[in-house]
Amino acid sequence: MRNRKMESRRREGRRRHSAAAAMAAAAMAALLMCSALSGCSSYASSAELKSQAEAAKLEATGSGSLLPENAGELPQADAIALESQLTQAAPVPEFEAVSDEVYVKTSDGSAVRVRSACDTSDPSNIIGYAPDKTALKRTGRHDQWTRIEYHGGTAYIASAYITEEAPAAGAEEQQAAGSGSSQASFDSSISLDPSWKYAEFSKINSGSATLYRSQASSKKNITICVNAGHGTAGGSSVKTLCHPDGTPKVTGGTTGAGATSAVAVSGGMTFADGTAESKVTLSMALILKDKLLAAGYDVLMIRESDDVQLDNVARTVIANNASDCHIALHWDSTANDKGAFYMSVPNVDSYRNMEPVKSNWEKHNALGESLVAGLKGAGVKIFSGGSMAMDLTQTSYSTVPSVDIELGDKASDHGKAALSLLADGLVAGINQYFGQ
Numbered sequence: 001m002r003n004r005k006m007e008s009r010r011r012e013g014r015r016r017h018s019a020a021a022a023m024a025a026a027a028m029a030a031l032l033m034c035s036a037l038s039g040c041s042s043y044a045s046s047a048e049l050k051s052q053a054e055a056a057k058l059e060a061t062g063s064g065s066l067l068p069e070n071a072g073e074l075p076q077a078d079a080i081a082l083e084s085q086l087t088q089a090a091p092v093p094e095f096e097a098v099s100d101e102v103y104v105k106t107s108d109g110s111a112v113r114v115r116s117a118c119d120t121s122d123p124s125n126i127i128g129y130a131p132d133k134t135a136l137k138r139t140g141r142h143d144q145w146t147r148i149e150y151h152g153g154t155a156y157i158a159s160a161y162i163t164e165e166a167p168a169a170g171a172e173e174q175q176a177a178g179s180g181s182s183q184a185s186f187d188s189s190i191s192l193d194p195s196w197k198y199a200e201f202s203k204i205n206s207g208s209a210t211l212y213r214s215q216a217s218s219k220k221n222i223t224i225c226v227n228a229g230h231g232t233a234g235g236s237s238v239k240t241l242c243h244p245d246g247t248p249k250v251t252g253g254t255t256g257a258g259a260t261s262a263v264a265v266s267g268g269m270t271f272a273d274g275t276a277e278s279k280v281t282l283s284m285a286l287i288l289k290d291k292l293l294a295a296g297y298d299v300l301m302i303r304e305s306d307d308v309q310l311d312n313v314a315r316t317v318i319a320n321n322a323s324d325c326h327i328a329l330h331w332d333s334t335a336n337d338k339g340a341f342y343m344s345v346p347n348v349d350s351y352r353n354m355e356p357v358k359s360n361w362e363k364h365n366a367l368g369e370s371l372v373a374g375l376k377g378a379g380v381k382i383f384s385g386g387s388m389a390m391d392l393t394q395t396s397y398s399t400v401p402s403v404d405i406e407l408g409d410k411a412s413d414h415g416k417a418a419l420s421l422l423a424d425g426l427v428a429g430i431n432q433y434f435g436q
């Protein structure tokens with residue numbers, strides 16, 4: 001890992017932007033951009049309401065058999081169906097106190113909801129997803145709900161998805177079946193460690209990211225953090241500091257230049273066809289994950305469902321500590337199919353002299369240039385010079401190469417084939433950056 005970072009540092013020096021180009025891009029950004037990370041407030045509420053409504057609908061449609069064989073398009077569907085029945089059948093359980101290790105067991109390799117309360121009617125009590133075969137510390141036994149220790153606190157999970165038997169040998173190969181990949185094994189879930197640098201600036205951090213280890217024959221031992229932009233319920237009603245030193249933003253966006261705080265996670269835009277940006281970034285992340293694992297990269301997935309309770313600061317700090325680079329996936333809020341570009345680091349002295357930007361901005365821009373080159377090589381349309389200068393929360397807290405890549409806009413094709421092409425381009429760009 002360290003050697004890779006040194007190599008990338010050496011490469012950075014060759015990829016500096018001209019000051020004039022960056023300033024022009026910054027001016028354009030102020031006019032055009034609805035900042036991806038601080039967000040479009042006009043879209044935030046609708047996207048959130050939509051995702052909450054969908055969650056509620058899913059909870060309520062649990063009319064299937066108790067243990068469906070296959071959850072199909074919805075990886076959590078069987079867990080959801082079962083939970084719904086539990087709500088009708090079970091009052092607050094009385095737990096038998098135990099202290100042992102149990103494991104998540106699903107029929108199709110999907111994850112199970114982890115809740116802060118034994119109540120399926122309230123989507124806000126979902127505090128995470130435990131992937132199949134995850135080991136858990138059990139503190140309370142009951143037929144229908146299992147009480148567990150979860151990130152230092154207490155949480156609950158449906159007992160039908162809990163087994164006392166450790167996963168069988170060879171289980172790692174089967175584990176990834178739910179994602180359609182045979183190239184990965186689940187390694188660990190990673191939550192925000194309060195002792196990590198800048199962790200104290202995060203306001204939403206009860207969720208966790210998931211690290212997948214590549215099982216490809218030729219492993220690279222490089223971890224790519226894939227951050228599906230948006231998708232944090234309640235994220236737009238909380239604010240975090242734009243910069244760790246409390247100074248104001250140097251470029252505009254939805255959160256204007258001069259603001260010192262911005263929404264913790266915005267809701268994202270809505271595509272011209274009505275699809276929420278957060279849905280498309282999630283689909284993109286899952287496709288990219290499989291391609292990276294197949295190429296030999298380990299992958300740190302920030303979000304793998306509609307909601308992860310990690311704000312932009314938490315996502316960034318987790319990436320800083322558990323990956324070699326951080327790629328946040330977004331689509332822009334213009335509507336003219338203008339093409340892909342990355343958010344470069346503004347050429348403003350005060351910003352580039354502020355840590356951790358000072359020590360890392362060249363890496364961010366170098367990674368961005370590589371990603372755009374990879375996309376271009378794959379035949380993806382590129383906007384203007386391929387970059388737009390923007391002062392983002394992500395950039396302001398990143399200590400590993402870190403890029404917000406805008407893969408198109410509201411009018412862009414976001415079908416499976418288009419996303420697959422974009423993923424190919426991103427993998428090529430990552431290969432270029434790491435000299436692979």
Ligand SMILES: [Zn+2]
Nearest residue numbers: 036229330331
């Ligand atoms: Zn976005």
